[in-house]
Amino acid sequence: MNFYTRKWIKPEDLNAHGTLFGGSLLRWIDEEAAIYAIIQLGTNRCVTKFMSEINFVSSARQGDIIELGIKATHFGRTSLSLACEVRNKITKKSILTIDKMVFVSVDEHGLPWAHGRTTITYTDERLRED
Numbered sequence: 688m689n690f691y692t693r694k695w696i697k698p699e700d701l702n703a704h705g706t707l708f709g710g711s712l713l714r715w716i717d718e719e720a721a722i723y724a725i726i727q728l729g730t731n732r733c734v735t736k737f738m739s740e741i742n743f744v745s746s747a748r749q750g751d752i753i754e755l756g757i758k759a760t761h762f763g764r765t766s767l768s769l770a771c772e773v774r775n776k777i778t779k780k781s782i783l784t785i786d787k788m789v790f791v792s793v794d795e796h797g798l799p800w801a802h803g804r805t806t807i808t809y810t811d812e813r814l815r816e817d
């Protein structure tokens with residue numbers, strides 16, 4: 688699991704109880720996962736298809752620094768499956784886990800498109816290929 692993005696929890700990210708609002712977290716996760724899928728598949732024509740059960744393991748508070756982790760778990764023909772974890776950057780305590788998120792690469796008409804990728808890349812070179 689690679690933890691690329693860090694977030695510093697601010698007042699506008701909180702719910703009515705003063706802890707991190709789940710909707711804010713899911714928005715960050717979806718964007719983080721989409722960027723990861725774009726880099727892996729080498730195309731920005733990717734859409735979120737599926738998200739499995741979301742486990743809000745523990746809460747985060749204003750002032751906490753959290754980090755978002757994503758890992759590719761399966762390259763399909765047109766899809767890419769990912770696993771996700773969010774944790775406190777300092778204590779490493781888990782805040783959220785998602786076992787499976789699926790992104791699908793699509794063509795110019797929005798139809799599933801075979802991406803041809805089978806392995807994880809650790810660079811963004813695929814985005815510079817023809």
Ligand SMILES: CC(C)(COP(=O)(O)OP(=O)(O)OC[C@H]1O[C@@H](n2cnc3c(N)ncnc32)[C@H](O)[C@@H]1OP(=O)(O)O)[C@@H](O)C(=O)NCCC(=O)NCCS
Binds near residue numbers: 733737789791
């Ligand atoms: C993404 C979309 C084009 C896929 O269309 P579809 O008719 O389901 O396509 P397919 O049945 O051919 O499935 C495409 C891939 O998704 C996978 N898939 C489909 N439904 C799935 C599900 N419920 N869970 C996991 N994977 C799923 C298939 O296994 C297939 O993967 P593979 O080619 O690697 O084997 C279509 O569902 C869509 O446009 N959805 C809206 C996407 C969207 O707007 N997202 C939010 C904004 S980004």
